[in-house]
Amino acid sequence: MKVNKERLKQDFDNIARFGKLDNGGVTRLAFSEEDLKARQYLLDVMKSLNLKVSIDAFGNIRGRREGQFDLPPVMIGSHLDTVPNGGHYDGVIGVIGALEVIRVLNENNIVTKRPIEVINFSCEESSRFRAGTLGSKVMVGKFTKDKLKTSIDKDGISLYDALKQAGYDPDRLEDARINNGDIYAFMEMHIEQGPVLEQEKYQVGIVTAIAAPTRFKVLIEGRADHSGNTPMNMRKDALTGASALILGVEQIAKSEAGERTVGTVGYVYVEPGAMNVVPGKVELGIDIRDINSTDKKVAVKKVIDLIHKIQKQRNLEIKYEILADEEPVVLSNKIISCLENEAKKYGFSYKLMPSGAGHDAMYMTNVTNVGMIFIPSINGVSHNIAEFSRMEDIKMGTDLLLKATIKLAQEECE
Numbered sequence: 051m052k053v054n055k056e057r058l059k060q061d062f063d064n065i066a067r068f069g070k071l072d073n074g075g076v077t078r079l080a081f082s083e084e085d086l087k088a089r090q091y092l093l094d095v096m097k098s099l100n101l102k103v104s105i106d107a108f109g110n111i112r113g114r115r116e117g118q119f120d121l122p123p124v125m126i127g128s129h130l131d132t133v134p135n136g137g138h139y140d141g142v143i144g145v146i147g148a149l150e151v152i153r154v155l156n157e158n159n160i161v162t163k164r165p166i167e168v169i170n171f172s173c174e175e176s177s178r179f180r181a182g183t184l185g186s187k188v189m190v191g192k193f194t195k196d197k198l199k200t201s202i203d204k205d206g207i208s209l210y211d212a213l214k215q216a217g218y219d220p221d222r223l224e225d226a227r228i229n230n231g232d233i234y235a236f237m238e239m240h241i242e243q244g245p246v247l248e249q250e251k252y253q254v255g256i257v258t259a260i261a262a263p264t265r266f267k268v269l270i271e272g273r274a275d276h277s278g279n280t281p282m283n284m285r286k287d288a289l290t291g292a293s294a295l296i297l298g299v300e301q302i303a304k305s306e307a308g309e310r311t312v313g314t315v316g317y318v319y320v321e322p323g324a325m326n327v328v329p330g331k332v333e334l335g336i337d338i339r340d341i342n343s344t345d346k347k348v349a350v351k352k353v354i355d356l357i358h359k360i361q362k363q364r365n366l367e368i369k370y371e372i373l374a375d376e377e378p379v380v381l382s383n384k385i386i387s388c389l390e391n392e393a394k395k396y397g398f399s400y401k402l403m404p405s406g407a408g409h410d411a412m413y414m415t416n417v418t419n420v421g422m423i424f425i426p427s428i429n430g431v432s433h434n435i436a437e438f439s440r441m442e443d444i445k446m447g448t449d450l451l452l453k454a455t456i457k458l459a460q461e462e463c464e
């Protein structure tokens with residue numbers, strides 16, 4: 051019983067057409083015309099595989115393969131939407147892998163105890179509405195109706211209207227809720243989006259935990275003065291203050307918090323931004339992540355202390371706002387060991403590893419046992435047109451997904 055690489059490739063190529071760019075990348079924003087076409091393709095395939103299709107009020111698509119008993123299902127899947135100018139692998143491989151699992155089960159006439167469901171979560175990427183993993187958040191009750199009309203894209207279209215236009219039913223958003231126990235287990239196969247598996251030459255990653263970010267927006271105010279006439283000791287340079295903070299964030303993440311702490315200043319805006327003016331204002335964004343909640347708190351506290359120190363030392367006005375402060379999650383030991391056992395049995399080399407990026411899998415931990423499989427990302431590139439994973443690796447990951455799905459659906463995982 052084996053996964054068929056050609057069929058995976060066919061689904062991959064078919065979906066890649068929707069939103070394909072001349073430069074080789076793809077733009078398939080949530081609920082855009084391209085996304086809706088990809089969804090229609092998925093619906094057609096699901097029907098051709100005899101899955102029972104349902105679509106909830108937020109557009110999350112589920113295709114169900116019945117089991118021997120009417121029990122809570124094993125759910126597998128990911129997302130089809132992308133960032134602008136993104137790659138073809140992020141999200142997509144988790145959906146096509148899930149479809150291939152169903153094909154293999156169908157062609158081998160396998161009846162599992164529990165039903166198996168394939169899912170495509172809506173709006174996983176935050177690019178369009180500045181908030182991501184929305185499909186899973188809606189399902190577990192972490193994104194509610196009141197935010198639909200205030201989430202607006204760059205063209206002024208609200209999430210509420212986008213859902214309506216797509217034919218979904220935002221007024222009944224709470225119908226999309228699922229509860230603890232409704233799903234027996236959830237597994238998501240995804241590209242790693244980092245360089246570790248390729249560099250260390252592993253075939254697959256088995257994810258143990260998902261890091262969560264704490265994000266700061268920092269506004270530093272000094273005074274914009276003439277760069278020629280203002281002596282060094284009379285300046286209030288917002289950018290040199292920002293530089294001290296940026297290097298400090300690096301230092302804290304590198305050696306003053308946990309082993310896995312990462313800290314990034316991903317953007318800096320400088321005002322007025324002229325060669326001959328001392329920078330008067332800087333805005334920057336800090337992103338701190340860890341899979342260990344305590345270590346992350348240590349890092350966050352040190353960053354805040356540093357902000358106060360720089361403010362005092364450099365006589366600047368610094369304000370900060372915490373935009374997000376989420377808890378890291380640990381994935382299910384039962385599913386991790388199930389994946390490990392199957393990987394050992396079939397001779398796949400694997401690495402137990404954390405995920406630095408957020409996924410729908412993270413929110414599904416609120417209602418069920420969750421596992422994740424990572425596929426090597428060549429050169430670690432993601433959210434970029436150069437994103438690439440080898441079909442051979444995707445096949446192997448799908449094989450592992452297949453084996454573990456069967457084990458779970460047969461209740462043979464301890």
Ligand SMILES: [Zn+2]
Pocket residue numbers: 129140141174240
């Ligand atoms: Zn993704």
